[in-house]
Amino acid sequence: MPQQGERMGAVALSTVLRAVFGYYFLVLVVRVVGRRPGKQLTPFEFVLIFFLGGLMLTGIVANEMSLTNAVCQILAISVAHYILVWVRKKSPRVSRILDGTPLILMEGGFWRERTLHKMRISKPDVMAVGRDQGMKNFDEMGTVTLERNGEMSIVPAEGKGK
Incomplete structure (x- = not known):
């Protein structure tokens, strides 16, 4: 029967591995979704970045099922963002509404x-x-x-x- 210290170490290692995975996953997603130089980020894009980070945080500090949920949520939000960027590119009116x-x-x-x-x-x-x-x-x-x-x-x- 594992001792309390061993179980705590396994939980800590699991959290660290999820954090590393989350970091690399977010870097990949942000790279695929698109990028601009830092000074050119719109408020809309800042919201996206913080939102994705919050979703990943849930998956890092909770159980394994939460990590799967976080990944699915991030992918869904990324696809939604990609579609919104495409609509914004095609419609000057939508662009004015989102970017000002x-x-x-x-x-x-x-x-x-x-x-x-x-x-x-x-x-x-x-x-x-x-x-x-x-x-x-x-x-x-x-x-x-x-x-x-x-x-x-x-x-x-x-x-x-x-």
Whole structure:
């Protein structure tokens, strides 16, 4: 009859092996489903990544049947994601709904206050991005756009570029 310590060791080893399997499985699934550079991930894709990780976690910390369920759930969500990406690619309307559209925050020296307020972005936030691009004040900024991926892009004002 196995002793308590041996059984605990077997359970720990089983959990470690499931974790390693889960890691490699998720890397494979994310690679097959598609990838973009980190700064280009949309909120939709962040949700997918965290969701898949949560499903796999269930399979790692629970029993063997949970690992099988987690793998099946991840495969189902991955297929659903692939179909949604395909529909998004074929339909600009679906793409706008899922990814949003770029928003102008400042243009020609004039702020779009309503857009700033709605997106909860402050002017100091915009200036911080401008400083990263070597700008010292707002006068050097021509157009500031909040891109679909959440990044801000700044086009220098006419005659003020580097």
